[in-house]
Every structure is written in structure tokens, then in C-alpha cells.
Amino acid sequence: MRKLAAAGAATLFAAIAFAGQALSFEPKQTECIAPANAGGGWDFTCRQVGKALYDLKIVPGPVQVTNLAGGGGGVAFADVVAKRNTNNDLIVAASSATTTRLAQGAFPGANQDQVRWVGTIGADYGVIAVSKDSPINTLPELFEKVKADPTSVSFAGGSALGGWDHLKVLIAAKAAGIDDARTIKYVAFEGGGEAVTQLLGGHVQAFSGDISETKGFVDSGDLKVLAVLSEERLPGEFAEFPTAREQGIEAVGANWRGFYAPGGMSDEAYDFWVNAIKTTYESDEWKQVMANNGLMPLARFGEDFDAFIAKEVADTEALSREIGILQ
Template sequence: MMLKKTLLAATTAVLASLAAGVVHAEPAKPECIAPAKPGGGFDLTCKLAQSGLQEGGFLKAPMRVTYMPGGIGAVAYNTVIANRPAEVGTIVAFSGGSFLNLAIGKFGKYDENDVKWLAAVGADYGAIIVRADSPFQSLKDLIDATKADPGKVVYGAGGSVGSQDWMKSALVAREAGVNYRNMRYVAFEGSGEAMTALLGGHVQAYSGDASDAAAHIGGGRIRVLAVLARERVPGLENVPTAIEQGYNVDWTIARGYYVGPKVADADYQWWLKTFDTLLASPEFDKLRAERGLFPFNLTGDALTAYVQKEVTRYRELAAEFGLTAK
């Protein structure tokens, strides 16, 4: 109710726009595609949109969340562009890892210019996580063990070698003077599977996200060795950053949505205006914080420029690590 009251002005704005001749096209069948299995960051991103848009009264019809795993976003990206390019009600979740995969050619023939970037609604940060009963009490302990025997310490994360999660651990290893090529790494389809593997003892460390850690740390089953941010983050104030521990690694992960390349401009503008209003709401700040995300608001042209800049940066990083760009 609070969110509906706060956002009552949105209805007034819509009516004023209609009076001015601006076309708005609220989708009849809203859908958010999470490009992985349930339980990870993409799922979290879609459910944030679902809660914000429905509780804010922006959507008459309920928004469904569907799952399209494969290639850490590649299957969804290719499907939307090739087979569902004009679906007005479909938004697709992205993360900073999507930019990295675009940079190294993992999305096939399509690049960052083949979709319409809609809105970034929050940010997350990388985190190095172990089980609560792990012998590694600090990031230095983990790095020292990896340096002593790179094949003995098994790292797991959502994505193959060259993915965002792999880059987190590789960057930390490189900072510590460890040859990242000798690291033992197990890839999973999404962060949910990777966390399950960690809790099951199948991997010794998980290079994931701070939001994943925040969601599990209360249960006493994990320990976060480091957050890959410039400063300590809310909810994990007792966890030192990698920078504090002498490893200069900052990995910020933007989260948001894109739509298909042939979505009509009137429909795209409806989504833009809706997200601009939603992001200005203090109630949305609360919903975002509940999901372990931090403010990071960009829409439309500003987001498109940010994406292009990030993909360029990742292409340079990929070249440094010898990853193949297409």
C-alpha cells in the first residue's frame, strides 16, 4: 500500500502524457526472463522487477518469471534477438557478466548493439566465499594454499573459464602472484548451483556475489573472506574488502534489463518511463536492499553508453588474460 501511495504521482504523469498525445502501451502479458536456473542473480533481478512493478501498481496483469538457462545468458540473448525480437511485454535480466561474455564472443554473432538496453536497477559486488567450517580464515589463507598447490584448492562459480565469476578469482590470484592458469576451477550453470556445490563440499571456494553471500550468511553455513568493492558494503560490514587485505581488485556488477531489438518505440518508452518512476521511489530502495543490491540507476541512452564502455573495458581485460574475442 505504501508503494502504491508513494507512486500515485506516476498515474497522474501517465494521464498527463496521454493528454499531450504521448502513446503508452502497458504490456498485457508481462514477463521477465532469467537466463539461468532458479536461485541465482538473474532470478533475483527478475523478482525485483516483479515485486516493484506489481506492488507499485504499474502492471494490471501479473508479471511471470521464466527461466532460460544456457551459456550464462547466451541462450536467452540469442533467442530474444532471433525469435522474439518484438515482444513488448518481455524484459530480460542482465548482469555485468553479460558484458564480459559479449566482449569475448560467447553470445555468438550478436554484440552489445543488438538489443535495446532498458534499465540498470542495482549493483552487486564480487565476493570470495568458503564454508563456515573451512580451514581458510582469511583471503591470505586461501591464496597461500592456492600458491602452494594450485591443483589442490578447487574453486567453483557460475560460468566457465573466461566468465565473470572466473575473472574474479583469476584477478585475485594474479594480484597475489599466483599463475591463474594453474588454478583448479569447476564451472556451474548459475550461482545457485555453485553455492550448492560449496555447501556440499564439492568445491573449497566460491567466487560469487555479495548478494549471494548476504542471503546465506545468516544461516551460519558460509564465511565470506573478502568483498571485491572499494568500501565495505551494508549487510557485510564485518567482512574486509580484498583491497583492505592487500589485493587491489574491485568487481562491481550492474544488474538490470534489456528488451528485444524490434520492440516498438512507444512500448520501449513506456518501460523507460515506468522504470524512471520506480527507481525514484524510496520504497524501491527498500525492495532492492532486501535483495542485497545497492543503488545503481541508469536507463535508456545513459545505460546504453555505460554498456558500450563496459564491453570495451572487458575486451581489453580479455586480451590481457588471453581470452578469445570474436
Template sequence: MSKGTLYTLPLLALLLGHSGPLSAEEAPTRPECIAPAKPGGGFDLTCKLLQVSLQESGALDKPMRITYMPGGVGAVAYNAIVAQRPAEAGTVVAFSGGSLLNLAQGKFGRYTVDDVRWVAAVATDYGMIAVRHDAPYQNLKALVDAMQTDPSSVVIGAGASIGSQDWMKVAMLAKQAGIDPRKMRYVAFEGGGESVTALMGNHVQAISGDFSEIIPYLSSNKMRVLAVFAKTRLPGELGAIPTAKEQGYDLEWPVIRGFYLGPKVSEADYQWWKQTFDKLLQSDRFKAQRDQRALFEFNLTGQPLDEYVKAQVAEYRQQARAFGLAK
């Protein structure tokens, strides 16, 4: 830059690689969805749902890229957005019920549920427990019976550590069956994709995860879902899979899927995302994409979502306390 050269603010921002605040009508110029895990799990699924839906709707001028940021079921991504990238208008981060459970237990470090801007919930998923197609367990009772006889004989894999929602699901199941959850053999992986790979390789005997993560494996008959943790059976062909409740275990575990923004994203930028999600959630194309991924309707945006998230974190904290996992 030569001495005396003058630049307008927009041009200077372009030269520096940054864009100024967006108006409520302008789409982000560098859209990105952060999936806080390795490829193949529920966060990846959530980002890809948004990526495809935004492209189909024409809401973005440029394709949305997906960035994988594994670590602590969302902890690394949460800390990065709050501390290092708090004002990025084009960056949304996928979250799930597992993220909220970890927040309830203080696993995101010094940051709390109040430190990001919750923008949209786009679907719900359900917990499930599955085994290989050639496993000896034909139903949930058979698996629980084996755990009762010898808790160490069944190695359960999941995409998160002890205290996570995947652990909580089987811990609650074990508790109802009179099994001490501390005696379970539980192996934590970094994301649902890794736990499925471990099951396919026969390194674990069962996996606790989210139903949408194992849909690709059902059509090839590589896996058997012993139970889905929903109130009633799922619709359509998925209705062949029994619930835990009908097999005698009072266990439901819905899994919210949605997105948040950094804490310093402007109100105009926040409103662009909120309005875009409001339109998206009502579109037939989005609903078709959601259905293809075995996700189910759960639409909340803006302030109602913020209130829901904070209430859910409080409820999860109570559940975690019952297992000595939260103060």
C-alpha cells in the same frame, strides 16, 4: 471462420493471440522477465526484484511471470530474443556485468552489443569469494596461501565457465598473488545457485560469485565471506565483511544488474519501459526491495545506459585480452 466474415484488426489480433503495438501509455498485456540461468542466482534475483516492484507500484495490470532460460551466462536468452522473439513488447531480459563480459569475448555467437535495446540498469552488486562456515580459511590471505602452496588443493566453484566474470575475479586475484590462473582448479556450474549448493555439499572449497547471491546463507551462519570486491566496506551490518583491497589485493568488481528488450520492439513500447523504470527507480518501495536483496543504487536508463554498456564491453574486452580470452 466462415466465408465473407470480416474482422477488425484488433479483434483479429486477439484471435491470433497477438497484440498490436502498444502506445507509450499502455502497459504490456503479457509481461515476462527472462532470467538467463537456473533459479537461485543473480538473474533470478534481478527478475524477482522487478516482478515484486512492478506489482507494488501498480504499473502492470497483470503479474509478471519469470521464465528461466539457462545457457552460456545469457547466450541462449540473447540469441532467442534477437533471432526468435525480437518484437515482444512485454518481454524484458535480465543482464549483468557477466553478460557484458561474455559479449566482449564474442561468446554470444554472431550477435553483438548492438543487437538488443538496453533499457535500464536498476542496481549494482559486488563480486565476492566465500567458503563454508567450517572451512580452515579465516581470511583471504589464508585461502591465497593455500593456493600458492598447491593450486590444485583448492577447488573453486562458480556459476559460469572459464573466461566469465566469476573466473576473472579469481584469475585476477591469483595473478596478483603470483599464481598461474591456468593452474587453478575451477569448476563451472550453470548459475550461482548451483555453485552455492556445491559449496554446501563440500564438493568445492570456495566459490567466486556475486554478493547478493549468498545473502540468505549469511544469517544461518552456513557460509563465510572472505572478501567483497568493493572499493570500501558495504553499509550497515554488511560492513563486518572486509574488502579484498584492505587485505592487500587491489581488486574491485562491481556487477551491474539490469534489463534489455528485443531489437524490434517499437519506440513507443521502449519508452513505456523506460518511463516505468524511471519512476520505479525513484520510489521508496523499490529502494526498500533493492536493499533487502543487498543490492546498491545504480540508476541508468535509455541512451545513457546504452552508452555505458558499450563502453563497459570495450573495457571488458581489454581485460579479457590480458588473459588471452579475446581478440
């Protein structure tokens, strides 16, 4: 009973604190676009944050989640820019995959300045995994198999060719001593959930994703995590997963998760959403979601997040040139 009372008090406190920050805008019919099919990281971001926004009484009604897959996030980006540019009730799930595609010019005619960057809700470290029945048990084993016969291993991910899931594989492969990125076979799917389904069906041999979208499949016994691309082992229940570093492969890949909003959104609405995401991020409820799903702290909001995005795009463009994706 005391725990329930404490949780209720925390929710009430968050709502009161947010009410003090909120300005003259209040959303009417809140919508969150997940730019991929159900089951992946963007879908997770919309659904978990949407639930928290409603539970914390930051928005007046349940958040509608719309899955708008295509082009590694490009279909949703183009739709928001062209058709929903002034929608004050709309936020869109984004991540390092989004800035990767923008940096590589994969969204035709698009750039980061066409939308408004709202804030982050944490960082999600990359993983490389295989199916539970795979004879491969370590990351070095996997890349030794690639070196012996590059055609024998196909990696699946929820981002397009050259996207973040693809880049993580290339970063790890390069660290494992594979110099020619063109030898790595990568198959792109519309979201991590679809990529895992193809892995479990035996159509590919390895999976590149993030810990949050992988956890459910690990819990069900379907996936075997070979390595987490973090500096050191993650805390809590994730501590059982080895890092690439401790296996002799110096590969680190953290995927931020957050939101952008339409570029023509009013300043009042934008300030509302910046405060809304910040309040959610700082709540006890969200800290529990982070702990349950392997999200690590990363707090960037409003102008600070906008500057963070600009650096991300510039850094990713440089990396993409280094490994031959951009000329």
C-alpha cells in the same frame, strides 16, 4: 499505522508519477527472462523487480518469471534475438556477466546491438566465500593455499569459463601475486544457487559470486564471506564483511544489474520500459530492496545505458586480452 499509510502513499505517488511519464503503450502479459536457474543473481533481478513493478501498479498484472538457463546467458540471448525479437511485453535480466560474454564472443554471432538496453537497478559487489566448515578464514589464506598447490582449490561460480564470476577470481588472484591465470581452477555452473550447492556438497572449495545472491546463504549460516570486492566496506548489515583491499589484495569488482529487451521492440514499448525501470529504481520500495540485499546505487537508463554498455564491452575485451582469455 503511520508507516503503512506512508508506504501506501509512496506507492500511489510512484504510480501517478509513472502514469504521467508513460506513453501510448501498456504491456498485456509481462514476462521477465532470468537466463539461469533459480537462486542466482538473474533470478533475483527478475523476481524482485517483477514484484516491485506490480506492487507499484506500473504493470497491470503479476510478472511471469521464466528461467531459461544455458551458455552463461547465451541460450536466452539467442532465443530473444531469433524467436522473440518483436515481443513488446518482454524484458531480460542482465548484468556484467552479460557484457563479459558479449565482449569475449561467447555468444556465437551475437553482439550488443542486437537487443535494446533498458536500464539498471543497482550494482552488486563481488564476493569470494567458502563453506561455513572451511578452515580458511581470510582471502590471503585462500590464495596462499592456491600458491602452495593450485590443484587443491576449485572455485565455483554461476557464469561460464571466462565469465564475470571467473574474471573476479582472476582479478583477485592477480592482485594476490598469482601471475599465471591458467593455474586457477574454476568450475562453471548455471547460476549462483547451483554453484553454492556444489560448494556446500564439498565438490569445490570456494565460491565467486555477488553479495545479493550470497546473502541468503550467509543468513542461513551456510557460507563464510572471505572478502567483498568493493572499494570500502558496504553499509549497514554488510559492514561485517571485510574487503579484499583491507587484507592487502587490491581487487575491486562491481557487477551492475539491469535489463535488456528485444531488438525489434517498438519505440513506444521501449520508452515504456525505460520509464518503468527508472520509476521502480527511484521508488522507496526499491531503495529498501537495495538496502536489504547489498545493492549499491547505479542509475543508467535508455541512451545513457546504451553508451554505458558499449564502454563495458570495450573495457572487458581489453581486460580479457590482458589476462589471456582473448588473444
